[in-house]
Amino acid sequence: MYIYDVQIRTRYNETDKMGIIYHANYISYYEIARAEMLRSTGVYSYSEMETAGIMMPVVEIQSKYLLPAYYDENLTVRVIIKEMPTAKITFFFEVFNEKQELLNTGMTTLAFMNSQTRRPCRPPQKLIDCMKNYF
Amino acid sequence: MYIYDVQIRTRYNETDKMGIIYHANYISYYEIARAEMLRSTGVYSYSEMETAGIMMPVVEIQSKYLLPAYYDENLTVRVIIKEMPTAKITFFFEVFNEKQELLNTGMTTLAFMNSQTRRPCRPPQKLIDCMKNYF
Amino acid sequence: MYIYDVQIRTRYNETDKMGIIYHANYISYYEIARAEMLRSTGVYSYSEMETAGIMMPVVEIQSKYLLPAYYDENLTVRVIIKEMPTAKITFFFEVFNEKQELLNTGMTTLAFMNSQTRRPCRPPQKLIDCMKNYF
Amino acid sequence: MYIYDVQIRTRYNETDKMGIIYHANYISYYEIARAEMLRSTGVYSYSEMETAGIMMPVVEIQSKYLLPAYYDENLTVRVIIKEMPTAKITFFFEVFNEKQELLNTGMTTLAFMNSQTRRPCRPPQKLIDCMKNYF
Numbered sequence: 001m002y003i004y005d006v007q008i009r010t011r012y013n014e015t016d017k018m019g020i021i022y023h024a025n026y027i028s029y030y031e032i033a034r035a036e037m038l039r040s041t042g043v044y045s046y047s048e049m050e051t052a053g054i055m056m057p058v059v060e061i062q063s064k065y066l067l068p069a070y071y072d073e074n075l076t077v078r079v080i081i082k083e084m085p086t087a088k089i090t091f092f093f094e095v096f097n098e099k100q101e102l103l104n105t106g107m108t109t110l111a112f113m114n115s116q117t118r119r120p121c122r123p124p125q126k127l128i129d130c131m132k133n134y135f
Numbered sequence: 136m137y138i139y140d141v142q143i144r145t146r147y148n149e150t151d152k153m154g155i156i157y158h159a160n161y162i163s164y165y166e167i168a169r170a171e172m173l174r175s176t177g178v179y180s181y182s183e184m185e186t187a188g189i190m191m192p193v194v195e196i197q198s199k200y201l202l203p204a205y206y207d208e209n210l211t212v213r214v215i216i217k218e219m220p221t222a223k224i225t226f227f228f229e230v231f232n233e234k235q236e237l238l239n240t241g242m243t244t245l246a247f248m249n250s251q252t253r254r255p256c257r258p259p260q261k262l263i264d265c266m267k268n269y270f
Numbered sequence: 271m272y273i274y275d276v277q278i279r280t281r282y283n284e285t286d287k288m289g290i291i292y293h294a295n296y297i298s299y300y301e302i303a304r305a306e307m308l309r310s311t312g313v314y315s316y317s318e319m320e321t322a323g324i325m326m327p328v329v330e331i332q333s334k335y336l337l338p339a340y341y342d343e344n345l346t347v348r349v350i351i352k353e354m355p356t357a358k359i360t361f362f363f364e365v366f367n368e369k370q371e372l373l374n375t376g377m378t379t380l381a382f383m384n385s386q387t388r389r390p391c392r393p394p395q396k397l398i399d400c401m402k403n404y405f
Numbered sequence: 406m407y408i409y410d411v412q413i414r415t416r417y418n419e420t421d422k423m424g425i426i427y428h429a430n431y432i433s434y435y436e437i438a439r440a441e442m443l444r445s446t447g448v449y450s451y452s453e454m455e456t457a458g459i460m461m462p463v464v465e466i467q468s469k470y471l472l473p474a475y476y477d478e479n480l481t482v483r484v485i486i487k488e489m490p491t492a493k494i495t496f497f498f499e500v501f502n503e504k505q506e507l508l509n510t511g512m513t514t515l516a517f518m519n520s521q522t523r524r525p526c527r528p529p530q531k532l533i534d535c536m537k538n539y540f
Contacts, residue, residue: 017285023193027159028418047477058158062197072452148298152420163283182342207317293463294432328428
């Protein structure tokens with residue numbers, strides 16, 4: 001299991017007229033969090049992965065909303081990888097506010113895709129080697 | 136069953152560096168589509184519902200990505216309600232491009248909430264009366 | 271002078287916690303409006319222009335906010351071109367609500383850029399020929 | 406003069422199909438930067454200002470785009486206040502990438518508004534007292 005916590009401060013343009021963070025923004029928070037998690041491996045940032053010719057299109061997302069987040073909160077987004085990636089990789093997410101209340105849970109599945117051929121591919125060997133240590 | 140089709144043209148700011156529509160935007164498309172569907176009932180627009188003191192926070196979303204959408208495509212978002220709303224209402228979605236290819240499927244569950252008390256409530260009677268005809 | 275009006279309905283995710291349309295969204299409205307204006311010429315959609323190898327990066331924007339817009343309003347964005355495009359093109363904008371109140375004025379200047387070389391270039395001849403009729 | 410630097414990492418959903426950061430996002434960066442600057446005064450965060458009954462709607466924005474920003478860059482947004490705020494406050498901005506290249510300059514003018522009456526008002530005395538030290 002690989003677990004990584006990322007801090008994200010909510011932005012004014014992410015609020016809506018209910019006075020809370022608009023729900024679709026969590027999907028972007030997930031993406032920011034997994035990019036930071038990937039960077040933390042020291043192997044690849046997501047940006048370097050794209051430069052190396054691998055894109056990771058999103059295949060599926062799920063999100064459950066338990067409590068609202070508000071403007072200017074410093075959220076913790078916990079990213080969890082439970083299984084070794086294959087041609088796909090699934091990230092689970094838990095979002096907490098500063099009071100440690102669980103606001104949201106979710107998951108995202110991405111595919112590894114060769115950016116030339118736009119066909120599915122295996123994850124880069126360096127990433128597999130790194131991940132092996134956690135499973 | 137209540138089915139309603141809404142046209143949404145993709146916007147430049149919704150694209151990402153992969154050259155496709157960024158995945159979180161479908162969650163906003165869902166919301167635009169169910170707002171238009173609600174308007175089509177002639178009973179309430181979502182805006183009028185809020186004025187009447189009812190908010191509809193999102194409880195859960197799911198989305199599956201089958202094929203990408205591109206800039207300036209005229210998408211059809213099909214909204215489907217399969218069951219009479221209770222304290223919650225679930226919308227299902229199918230997104231098609233102009234070639235009638237199915238790009239994405241999804242669902243959103245929302246709660247009815249009294250905007251004063253911020254507590255769950257029943258849907259407005261007028262909406263129930265209208266929906267009855269379809270189930 | 272070339273004047274063209276585009277209807278844009280405000281979206282829930284464009285509101286903020288003040289209950290109004292977040293100011294940066296007008297910049298996207300401008301872009302949607304000039305894309306529709308370009309399509310209306312019958313010469314090029316912005317999408318076809320990109321396919322033809324011309325990108326139009328934004329060089330400058332200005333925007334003045336007179337009155338707020340709210341959720342679910344059907345705005346009219348008036349696009350005005352006052353001068354023949356050279357290596358740059360400047361669009362002026364006026365945004366009205368349904369009561370014909372002027373909410374916002376603005377302008378955007380874009381450059382024509384060869385998407386291969388990423389160097390400035392002239393606008394496509396077909397667009398020049400079309401625009402000549404209005405100046 | 407009050408000068409404050411804020412770091413903002415560009416996000417994937419902020420890119421567009423040109424492969425660069427979509428221009429309207431700088432307007433949000435400005436807002437994030439001035440919120441952090443306000444927090445740095447130790448007097449008020451923007452959030453506390455709203456709680457204290459003062460909103461700050463945007464009156465005018467300007468932005469010039471010199472060079473593009475890309476995904477996953479750690480931008481520095483420099484916020485500059487050149488004059489004591491009156492019923493309005495003007496922030497100037499300079500955006501740099503990690504190579505210290507100047508990508509963008511801009512300004513935003515906001516009004517102080519009583520959130521009850523939605524009428525213009527003076528800035529809070531504590532903010533004036535704090536700002537006096539810099540002018």
